Amino acid sequence: MGSMSFFFDRRSCGALLWAVGGAVGVAVALAACRPIQPPPQGGAVVLPSPTPTPLILLLPPVVQQPPTPVAPPPAPTPTREALAGPVTVGLAASLPANWRSQLQAHLASLDTVTGTPVRLLEPPILAEVLLDLRPASQALAPLAERVFAVAVPFATLRDDIGFAELTAAWQGAAGSPMVYTSLENLALLRPLLGDFGGTLTPPDALLAALENNPGSLAVLPFDQLDPRFKALTVAGVNVLSNRFDRSTYPLAVVLEVQGPGAGALYPLLQNAIQPVTNRDPARLTQLILTGVTAMSRVTALRMDQKGYEYPARVISDVFAAADITHISNEVPFLDDCVADPTENNLILCSHPNYWAALAALGTDIVGLSGNHVNDFGREGARRSLAWYRENQIPVYGSGLNVNEACAPLLWEHHGNTFAFLAALAFFPEGAWATNEQPGACYYYHNQEILLALVRQLAQVVDVVAVELQYTETYTPFPTAAQVADFRELRAAGAQLVTGVQSHVPQAQEPYGVSDQGGSGLISYGLGNLFFDQMWSWETRTELAARHTVYGGQLLSTELLTLVLEDFAQPRWATAEERAEILSRIFAAAPAR
Numbered sequence: 059m060g061s062m063s064f065f066f067d068r069r070s071c072g073a074l075l076w077a078v079g080g081a082v083g084v085a086v087a088l089a090a091c092r093p094i095q096p097p098p099q100g101g102a103v104v105l106p107s108p109t110p111t112p113l114i115l116l117l118p119p120v121v122q123q124p125p126t127p128v129a130p131p132p133a134p135t136p137t138r139e140a141l142a143g144p145v146t147v148g149l150a151a152s153l154p155a156n157w158r159s160q161l162q163a164h165l166a167s168l169d170t171v172t173g174t175p176v177r178l179l180e181p182p183i184l185a186e187v188l189l190d191l192r193p194a195s196q197a198l199a200p201l202a203e204r205v206f207a208v209a210v211p212f213a214t215l216r217d218d219i220g221f222a223e224l225t226a227a228w229q230g231a232a233g234s235p236m237v238y239t240s241l242e243n244l245a246l247l248r249p250l251l252g253d254f255g256g257t258l259t260p261p262d263a264l265l266a267a268l269e270n271n272p273g274s275l276a277v278l279p280f281d282q283l284d285p286r287f288k289a290l291t292v293a294g295v296n297v298l299s300n301r302f303d304r305s306t307y308p309l310a311v312v313l314e315v316q317g318p319g320a321g322a323l324y325p326l327l328q329n330a331i332q333p334v335t336n337r338d339p340a341r342l343t344q345l346i347l348t349g350v351t352a353m354s355r356v357t358a359l360r361m362d363q364k365g366y367e368y369p370a371r372v373i374s375d376v377f378a379a380a381d382i383t384h385i386s387n388e389v390p391f392l393d394d395c396v397a398d399p400t401e402n403n404l405i406l407c408s409h410p411n412y413w414a415a416l417a418a419l420g421t422d423i424v425g426l427s428g429n430h431v432n433d434f435g436r437e438g439a440r441r442s443l444a445w446y447r448e449n450q451i452p453v454y455g456s457g458l459n460v461n462e463a464c465a466p467l468l469w470e471h472h473g474n475t476f477a478f479l480a481a482l483a484f485f486p487e488g489a490w491a492t493n494e495q496p497g498a499c500y501y502y503h504n505q506e507i508l509l510a511l512v513r514q515l516a517q518v519v520d521v522v523a524v525e526l527q528y529t530e531t532y533t534p535f536p537t538a539a540q541v542a543d544f545r546e547l548r549a550a551g552a553q554l555v556t557g558v559q560s561h562v563p564q565a566q567e568p569y570g571v572s573d574q575g576g577s578g579l580i581s582y583g584l585g586n587l588f589f590d591q592m593w594s595w596e597t598r599t600e601l602a603a604r605h606t607v608y609g610g611q612l613l614s615t616e617l618l619t620l621v622l623e624d625f626a627q628p629r630w631a632t633a634e635e636r637a638e639i640l641s642r643i644f645a646a647a648p649a650r
Contacts, residue, residue, distance in 0.1 A: 145176050147178055147186070147187045148183065148189070149161055150189060157202070165327075185317070187317040187319040190314060190316060191311050191314075201330065201334075204335070205279070205310045207278060207279070207287075208309070209275070209276045210276070210288050211265065211287065211288065213288075213644040214288050215640055217636075218290055219275070220292075224292065227275060228251040229252050235274050236257060237256035237257070237277060238267045239259070239278065240258065240264070243277065247311070261278065265287065285568035288616075295307045299344075300381060341609045342608050345380065345381065345476070346377055346604050347602065348386060348602050349583065349585045350428075350558065350584075351416075351587045352588070354406035355406070356625040357588055358395075360624060361411075362397055368415065372630065373628055380604065383420045385416055387408075387424050390441070391407070391442045392410075396409075406433050407434055423453075424454075425455045425558060426456035427482045427498050428558075431489055431497060436496055439456070440458065455498055456491065456496065456498045457491060458496045459491055460493055460499065460503075464491075464504050466478060473610070474607045476520065476522075477522045478523050479525070480498075481500065512524060512551050513550050520611070521554065522553055522554070526555070526558070527559045530561065532596065533564075534583075534643050540557070541582075544580050548578060552578070553578035554579055557581060561597050562597055563600065563643050565647045566579060566647065576611070581601075584600070585600040585601050588626065589622075592625050598621055599631070601619060601639070602620065603616075603618075604617075619639045
């Protein structure tokens with residue numbers, strides 16, 4: 059579960075004014091309520107006006123600082139006692155040129171600080187201390203590290219590569235896939251994979267090379283991934299995981315101090331290489347976004363029969379491991395809700411006891427853009443919103459009025475900042491919030507406001523994530539109108555645009571760092587999560603999108619594939635089922 063910097067208390071509503079980007083006198087009116095905790099930089103001004111119209115007011119400047127990278131620990135101040143006498147140091151020939159130059163400059167400064175000669179020696183093998191590269195799995199006292207990923211195009215069925223296969227391909231063995239990498243990676247990867255027998259390619263040409271040679275591989279630094287690539291697991295180890303252990307991963311290399319004088323010299327060399335790492339866990343966030351949840355009808359009956367956590371039992375460990383776990387809940391929570399498994403019943407609710415299933419997933423945030431939020435009337439919606447508030451569950455997409463419903467939910471984790479927005483682009487009209495009545499934020503009544511809000515938020519936070527409850531279809535192909543609306547949000551600055559309406563998995567559309575708007579993903583539909591649609595194979599198949607954000611940038615999206623059983627409980631898809639689900643949605647991608 060994630061850590062929240064602040065969210066909006068729905069008890070006190072109005073137009074939240076937040077200065078954008080530090081520009082003097084410029085503020086954007088966000089339809090929202092007062093923050094329970096203030097933003098980390100500056101504050102918020104709350105006005106009582108119920109109007110959803112954006113306001114531009116003159117306010118003192120509020121500067122929203124970008125996330126501060128986690129700095130490595132400072133090097134200890136060297137002292138004369140740190141070294142017992144002159145020390146000779148060798149730089150292994152395997153070191154890349156930029157590391158060698160940084161080390162030479164740092165070593166040259168040590169004489170002045172320590173008063174003890176530190177001399178570079180050639181050949182390096184004769185030195186008391188050797189600075190050399192070695193696999194992270196063998197490291198004892200690393201000074202710096204670089205972590206690499208094996209990448210293929212996003213629309214690839216393959217998920218893993220064995221280390222022996224990768225090594226053979228890297229060295230150009232006959233019958234192996236072609237491997238592409240850029241020149242600056244060779245020195246760092248040689249201790250791990252041996253001499254390179256593939257094709258050198260500039261970083262900005264890697265994707266084109268992969269697409270022009272199906273089945274080929276790219277090896278690139280972890281922090282150079284973007285969502286157009288799929289990062290393969292290597293020997294079963296996932297470089298994207300927020301539980302990543304570099305000592306178990308075969309594509310991590312470190313700089314290490316070796317030799318009898320290593321203990322004395324090591325503290326003096328800390329931070330000599332910058333950056334120390336290209337994969338700092340304190341800068342990484344994993345966000346899971348999900349599709350339709352409606353714990354009603356037969357799903358509700360099964361929960362009453364088999365336990366309230368029943369839907370989550372198979373998949374909870376993976377979902378709960380995310381830093382931010384999202385649920386799109388279609389229906390109100392009401393304490394007098396009774397399971398009604400009547401076929402085709404469309405008046406839906408969930409009992410608060412059913413929250414146990416979402417709690418088991420580690421749910422952090424809940425989008426309420428579903429067209430069933432007012433199935434039990436406006437009063438039912440008020441009661442449900444009050445229940446979320448009383449239980450301190452952050453929600454967005456619905457509210458006591460249209461201002462609240464269209465408000466963003468702001469979030470921070472590991473220095474990565476997020477804004478979540480949700481809207482209903484479908485009927486019935488009775489589900490739409492008004493100036494005085496609760497419901498979901500209706501997209502087309504507030505479209506220009508929401509697009510302007512996305513543009514403003516994109517200047518303030520790292521990731522703007524918008525979810526739309528759109529026209530329901532039962533095909534993996536998005537409609538032309540859906541493509542146009544989702545791409546418009548993307549063009550406005552949303553890194554993630556997700557359809558939460560579709561009861562079947564739909565097409566995905568990744569964007570790279572070099573694309574207009576930077577890295578991002580449009581997910582036209584994820585299918586169901588907890589819902590009872592067992593009547594077709596397509597409605598039983600499900601996606602969840604696990605997004606990895608690093609240093610404020612969306613690096614990668616993993617598509618988790620599930621299959622519904624017993625009207626209530628998803629399980630993980632088998633390898634064959636996963637291939638079928640992914641093939642279906644990849645084939646449905648709209649033309650770019």
